[in-house]
Amino acid sequence: IFNLIGYSKTKSLYRDGMAPVVCTSARPHWERMPESSVYYYKSPRHGKHYVLSFPFCFDRKDARKEEVYYFAYCFPYTYSYLQRFLHSLDARNLPHYRRTALGRTVQERRLDVVTISSPANLAIDEAIQASNARKPGQHADPTQRISVVFVSARIHPGETPASYVMHGLLLFLTSDHPAAKALREVLVVKIIPMLNPDGVFLGNYRCNALGLDLNRLWHAPPLFGAPTIHAVRNLAQSYMRNSQCTLHLFLDMHAHTTCMNGFLFANAPDDPRLMEGVAAFPRALAA
Numbered sequence: 001i002f003n004l005i006g007y008s009k010t011k012s013l014y015r016d017g018m019a020p021v022v023c024t025s026a027r028p029h030w031e032r033m034p035e036s037s038v039y040y041y042k043s044p045r046h047g048k049h050y051v052l053s054f055p056f057c058f059d060r061k062d063a064r065k066e067e068v069y070y071f072a073y074c075f076p077y078t079y080s081y082l083q084r085f086l087h088s089l090d091a092r093n094l095p096h097y098r099r100t101a102l103g104r105t106v107q108e109r110r111l112d113v114v115t116i117s118s119p120a121n122l123a124i125d126e127a128i129q130a131s132n133a134r135k136p137g138q139h140a141d142p143t144q145r146i147s148v149v150f151v152s153a154r155i156h157p158g159e160t161p162a163s164y165v166m167h168g169l170l171l172f173l174t175s176d177h178p179a180a181k182a183l184r185e186v187l188v189v190k191i192i193p194m195l196n197p198d199g200v201f202l203g204n205y206r207c208n209a210l211g212l213d214l215n216r217l218w219h220a221p222p223l224f225g226a227p228t229i230h231a232v233r234n235l236a237q238s239y240m241r242n243s244q245c246t247l248h249l250f251l252d253m254h255a256h257t258t259c260m261n262g263f264l265f266a267n268a269p270d271d272p273r274l275m276e277g278v279a280a281f282p283r284a285l286a287a
Contacts, residue, residue: 007050011258014040025068077163079201103231109197116173117188150250152192158205159255
């Protein structure tokens with residue numbers, strides 16, 4: 001029986017049917033344990049902290065055949081898996097897909113930005129970015145405009161369900177589905193699939209390589225301690241400052257340890273009359 005000690009939250013999805021996942025070196029496919037065998041309770045023996053407990057039977061008895069077992073909070077989505085997936089999209093040479101490295105993490109991993117839109121919109125976007133960077137000889141046509149949406153995930157490394165949603169979003173937006181084609185005609189979608197690659201690689205739950213919660217640093221991200229947030233914030237602000245762009249939405253996807261289904265937190269506008277516009281996206285998702 002495994003007892004994981006030190007939980008502090010009264011509520012947990014482990015009380016609502018969630019269960020840890022397991023794989024082995026011989027069977028490298030993650031499987032969820034039976035939910036009926038998972039217990040989450042307050043333990044007086046451990047300072048009244050909460051304990052996650054589950055039985056597990058190791059089914060190989062032959063010591064000559066070593067087998068390594070791996071347990072995880074929920075289905076993993078690794079930095080390496082993301083890179084393989086993005087490489088597979090690169091190989092398709094899609095006219096409506098671009099991938100660039102916006103920067104590097106503290107430990108020198110790529111911060112990928114995927115841009116998806118129609119070829120015409122991508123050309124305008126590239127000209128605007130060149131103009132923002134003040135590259136000589138490259139100027140954007142002032143009569144051309146684009147609408148931009150940012151989508152990001154995995155600022156908290158342990159929230160792996162966000163990466164599976166992001167994976168599906170990338171597949172959909174690059175597909176030939178009529179709705180995807182229509183979106184590409186009217187929007188430039190900037191996707192940052194993994195905001196905290198170091199934290200994901202190291203197996204952290206919430207922090208980066210320096211122990212910082214990047215989701216608390218958006219207001220003033222330090223260049224050394226939070227280079228990914230610094231780079232993404234600067235990129236978003238460059239679109240906000242450019243008169244040829246309208247940044248409609250910045251959606252940062254997370255996952256939750258206690259709440260089921262989907263929900264949104266949105267910034268309240270300074271002008272209450274703009275609240276209807278803020279509520280439009282949550283209302284559309286609920287439809």
